[in-house]
Amino acid sequence: MKTLATRIIFFMALGLTSIESTYAENIQTVKISYITQQQKVPPALSNLDAFIQNKGMMGAKIAINDNNTTGQFTGQKFELNTIIVPVDGDVVHVFKQQVTADISFVISNLPVQQLKQLADLDLAKDKLFFDATTIDDELRNSQCRNNVLHLLPSRAMRADALAQYMMKKRWSKWFLVTGMTRQDQLYGQALKRAANRFGIKIVAEKQWTHTYDARRTASSDVPVFTQGVDYDVLVVADEQGLFGEYFEYRTWIPRPVIGTQGLVATAWHKTHEQWGAVQMQNRFKMLAGRRMQEQDYAAYLAARSIGEAVVRTKSNQMQTVKDYLMGNEFALQGYKGKPLSFRAWNGQLRQPVLLAAARSLVATAPIEGFLHPKTDLDTLGFDFPESSCNRKGGSGNMPPPVAENVDAEDIKAKVEKVIQQLTDYYNTQWK
Amino acid sequence: MKPIFLSCALLIEQLSIAAQAETVIVTLEKDNALAIVDPSEGKLIKTVDIGQRPRGIALGPENKYLYVAVSDDNEIKIIDAESYKLVGQLPSGEDPETFALSPAGGRLYVSNEDDHLVTVIDVKAKKAIAQIKVGIEPEGIAVSNDNKWVASASETTNMVHWIDIKTNQIVDNTLVDARPRAVSFTADNAQLWVTSEMAGTLTILDVATKKPIKKIKLNIAGLSADKIQPVGVVIDRERRWGYVAIGPANRVAVINAQTLEVEKFLLVGQRVWNLAFSPDQKRLYTTNGRSNDVSIIDLENYEVVKSVAVGRFPWGIVSKP
Numbered sequence: 001m002k003t004l005a006t007r008i009i010f011f012m013a014l015g016l017t018s019i020e021s022t023y024a025e026n027i028q029t030v031k032i033s034y035i036t037q038q039q040k041v042p043p044a045l046s047n048l049d050a051f052i053q054n055k056g057m058m059g060a061k062i063a064i065n066d067n068n069t070t071g072q073f074t075g076q077k078f079e080l081n082t083i084i085v086p087v088d089g090d091v092v093h094v095f096k097q098q099v100t101a102d103i104s105f106v107i108s109n110l111p112v113q114q115l116k117q118l119a120d121l122d123l124a125k126d127k128l129f130f131d132a133t134t135i136d137d138e139l140r141n142s143q144c145r146n147n148v149l150h151l152l153p154s155r156a157m158r159a160d161a162l163a164q165y166m167m168k169k170r171w172s173k174w175f176l177v178t179g180m181t182r183q184d185q186l187y188g189q190a191l192k193r194a195a196n197r198f199g200i201k202i203v204a205e206k207q208w209t210h211t212y213d214a215r216r217t218a219s220s221d222v223p224v225f226t227q228g229v230d231y232d233v234l235v236v237a238d239e240q241g242l243f244g245e246y247f248e249y250r251t252w253i254p255r256p257v258i259g260t261q262g263l264v265a266t267a268w269h270k271t272h273e274q275w276g277a278v279q280m281q282n283r284f285k286m287l288a289g290r291r292m293q294e295q296d297y298a299a300y301l302a303a304r305s306i307g308e309a310v311v312r313t314k315s316n317q318m319q320t321v322k323d324y325l326m327g328n329e330f331a332l333q334g335y336k337g338k339p340l341s342f343r344a345w346n347g348q349l350r351q352p353v354l355l356a357a358a359r360s361l362v363a364t365a366p367i368e369g370f371l372h373p374k375t376d377l378d379t380l381g382f383d384f385p386e387s388s389c390n391r392k393g394g395s396g397n398m399p400p401p402v403a404e405n406v407d408a409e410d411i412k413a414k415v416e417k418v419i420q421q422l423t424d425y426y427n428t429q430w431k
Numbered sequence: 432m433k434p435i436f437l438s439c440a441l442l443i444e445q446l447s448i449a450a451q452a453e454t455v456i457v458t459l460e461k462d463n464a465l466a467i468v469d470p471s472e473g474k475l476i477k478t479v480d481i482g483q484r485p486r487g488i489a490l491g492p493e494n495k496y497l498y499v500a501v502s503d504d505n506e507i508k509i510i511d512a513e514s515y516k517l518v519g520q521l522p523s524g525e526d527p528e529t530f531a532l533s534p535a536g537g538r539l540y541v542s543n544e545d546d547h548l549v550t551v552i553d554v555k556a557k558k559a560i561a562q563i564k565v566g567i568e569p570e571g572i573a574v575s576n577d578n579k580w581v582a583s584a585s586e587t588t589n590m591v592h593w594i595d596i597k598t599n600q601i602v603d604n605t606l607v608d609a610r611p612r613a614v615s616f617t618a619d620n621a622q623l624w625v626t627s628e629m630a631g632t633l634t635i636l637d638v639a640t641k642k643p644i645k646k647i648k649l650n651i652a653g654l655s656a657d658k659i660q661p662v663g664v665v666i667d668r669e670r671r672w673g674y675v676a677i678g679p680a681n682r683v684a685v686i687n688a689q690t691l692e693v694e695k696f697l698l699v700g701q702r703v704w705n706l707a708f709s710p711d712q713k714r715l716y717t718t719n720g721r722s723n724d725v726s727i728i729d730l731e732n733y734e735v736v737k738s739v740a741v742g743r744f745p746w747g748i749v750s751k752p
Binding site: 311 | 545547567568587606609610631656660
């Protein structure tokens with residue numbers, strides 16, 4: 001990798017040939033708002049990874065640049081209006097003030113409650129929200145909103161990804177440890193659902209209660225905490241990262257750790273380099289000065305989805321864009337080796353889930369062998385029949401079934417022929 | 432055991448009678464080497480160290496020199512096509528992956544994926560003479576045989592950019608399906624074939640109007656749509672048949688270039704990426720990135736006659752008499 005300086009010199013020496021915009025006259029403008037709220041720096045186990053205040057925003061910015069590169073050839077312009085609500089600010093109030101009627105698309109980097117409040121506003125009826133932060137299953141099921149699309153894999157998708165890989169490894173006895181927060185409980189529930197779905201047995205389940213006592217340390221507590229039970233893997237649900245890291249190398253018996261620490265399930269990871277991802281990683285690092293986080297990836301995909309739909313439909317109208325996004329034609333390149341699309345029944349982005357250790361990408365789910373009649377990507381999370389979301393247009397963009405051009409009668413005839421041949425063979429052999 | 436051995440020997444004998452002496456050269460992305468294959472024997476002759484992460488490869492006029500994009504060395508190496516010795520280097524810009532050589536061999540056009548540029552290199556002077564700003568992540572690139580057009584496809588912008596060779600300027604852009612990977616002109620320069628990896632489609636563009644003539648959605652019975660990821664594409668000299676490598680579907684599509692209909696799919700190795708004809712166009716060679724081999728397809732019988740293990744991550748491929 002050359003340094004930035006040498007690269008700049010290289011280009012300067014040559015002098016760039018600029019692009020002539022042949023469509024300068026009738027430019028179509030697409031306005032997108034990105035809304036987030038400043039956060040207090042939460043407690044952390046270590047200061048190795050500095051808290052990132054602008055997670056998400058840089059992803060949206062890069063995607064807008066990408067869209068505008070295409071836009072200069074198609075005569076379309078994408079504008080990003082970034083709204084950062086102060087820590088103690090009122091999100092609804094700021095939204096009403098700043099997200100004007102001419103803005104149809106909103107990328108949200110807000111928690112579940114606030115996103116719901118915004119999506120339910122009267123003035124939000126003709127807007128389309130792109131949720132680039134939550135991983136909540138309820139928001140994609142009974143609490144789903146018709147005007148919200150979700151970019152990050154839900155907890156259920158993550159847990160399913162882990163479970164599939166564990167099944168491949170045949171590590172099917174889990175010791176589940178959950179934290180005290182509501183999010184940890186939800187992750188725990190997703191893990192239990194996945195265990196049940198894929199035939200994994202949870203042989204022990206404990207809660208980490210954070211009792212503070214000067215005599216107790218991680219190295220003395222964890223062995224006792226994990227003693228007296230045999231299991232294949234320790235599965236931890238600690239979304240904030242307050243205790244999960246304690247378990248690796250400290251359990252009573254030597255067992256790997258998976259879940260929110262150890263081997264994690266995520267939409268994006270620094271170790272991911274396949275399928276052109278290394279280009280995205282480099283591009284992001286050069287522009288943001290840090291590594292891409294999964295919220296950045298989600299915001300990137302949100303703005304790129306809008307870009308794709310606007311370019312293909314030649315429209316900046318919300319309904320036209322939404323119809324395209326929910327339709328069969330939409331195929332988004334997401335650097336994960338498979339085209340991404342939205343599930344019509346709950347607005348969740350279909351995507352592979354990465355299973356990563358700190359310094360290596362271990363696997364990508366869906367794991368080979370977990371099959372689905374429509375697309376293997378739908379083996380992750382809530383599938384159409386399981387979904388409790390009453391979204392309009394429910395089964396609208398069900399992907400075409402596999403082998404639609406295979407004639408069932410033809411197969412039946414072939415199978416019968418083979419059976420007949422086998423029968424004949426055995427009859428002649430064993431007479 | 433014996434009969435099988437015999438039939439194998441017979442097959443090889445038949446093959447060697449059928450095939451003239453020729454050489455297939457493959458870049459091995461992970462082995463940092465070139466694999467030299469004798470396709471008539473179906474044998475790997477040797478591997479030659481080349482540099483870090485070799486990918487794109489082209490054969491110059493009169494089969495004298497090989498040009499190899501050595502991505503992590505940030506240069507294009509010129510190799511003697513007989514001795515495989517290094518003859519020189521070309522300044523390609525960052526991370527060269529794919530490039531195209533002008534018909535007379537005087538110019539080389541490189542896609543610089545990270546910088547969204549096409550770099551034009553004067554081969555004789557070994558100097559970059561222009562850089563053309565294109566869409567995000569340019570990849571597939573081709574020069575028309577009449578030396579009029581460079582077609583450059585950008586993966587994220589989803590466009591084919593038409594560069595006028597005289598001015599080195601983009602004069603037109605055509606929107607294609609998601610993640611265009613490879614572009615190939617027909618020998619008569621009338622059409623440009625473009626594969627879209629994420630959409631699973633092949634688009635045939637009319638060079639005169641720059642508009643699509645036809646879009647072919649590739650469907651394979653028994654495979655889900657997300658495994659249909661077309662990459663490399665070649666069309667024969669008579670524009671009778673075209674061939675598309677379909678990556679993780681492990682197949683090559685045979686397309687009737689007259690009717691623009693898919694005729695059949697041939698099962699080859701895993702993650703088939705790039706394709707090359709034999710000089711007489713009677714055989715097609717494929718690089719199979721995941722199974723680390725090259726498949727040899729007999730185009731007279733549409734039969735995959737042999738797989739040759741070549742090394743890790745075979746990527747680009749050319750053949751010479």
